Amino acid sequence: MCFSTAWHRWKRMIGCLAVAACVLAGPPGAGQAGAAGAAGVVVAQATDDGSDAAAATRAADAGASFADPFDDDDREPVYDPWEPFNTKMFGFNHRADIALLRPAARAYNAVVSPHVQDALTNMFYNAGFVARVVNNIFQGKFGGAVEETLRVVLNSTMGVGGLFDIATPVFESKPPPAEDTGQTLAVHGVPSGPYLVLPMLPPLTVRAAVGFVGDTLMDPVNYILPFLPNLGLNATERVNFRSRNLKTFEGIAESSVDLYGAARAGYLDRRARDILE
Secondary structure (H helix, E strand, O other), rough: HHHHHHHHHHHHHHHHHHHHHHOOOOOOOOHHHHHOOOOHHHHHHHOOOOOHHHHHHHHHOOOOOOOOOOOOOOOOOOOOOHHHHHHHHHHHHHHHHHHHHHHHHHHHHHHHHHHHHHHHHHHHHOOHHHHHHHHHHHHHOHHHHHHHHHHHHHHHHHOOOOOOOOOOHHOOOOOOOOHHHHHHHHHOOOOOEEEEEEEEOEEEEEEHHHHHHHHHHOOOHHOOOOHHHHHHHHHHHHHHHHHHOOOHHHHHHHHHOOOOHHHHHHHHHHHHHHHHH
């Protein structure tokens, strides 16, 4: 009980320190799916195997049209009929990133060491285990569900609440590919629907947006912490992610003639790969 009380107090302190960035965080409890925060340039969106830079590089080089691997046999490409609306939302998110999130990430980077940032990344990933376990089960990946469960038990105990990834050296392997509700819907034949950009959220398709809500509802942190500390923790997660990818984001922005197209292509490419894993 003493450890639990101290842990909650620590999370509340983080929430208070990060509440100034909450406007950038979007809805609380977004978890891994919303880790890119308000940045419209979510071509560098975090991947669950930790290969942030690799995902961003693929996004910058990717084409603009992708087929959903779980669509019908004619492999109807994911389309963007709402492009006028999406473009405006992308511009809004990008301006918010430049004006608010990027400066916050730079300040955060100046005072928080890379080791602490890595520990927080581990903690946030560990906290999202419920959605990963459930979606492994619904996709028939029972081995993945067992491994996710073993890893979270090990990291939550020996890894001090998930701050340290003890499971990777113990199992001598990286975590299994993270499964989310959007991927589960794709596996069961739900079409992707149009590409969609919403304020303060990462790129989505309609199917992914439904999955995003499902993953948020399965995040246990939402049922443990009160609203304001949870909002602050969510903001910290996003600022932490953004600070770890400052150079990557800037490199993509500088090298892309069509930043909206690069973000869309990178996101759709990454989702197609995730679904096939």
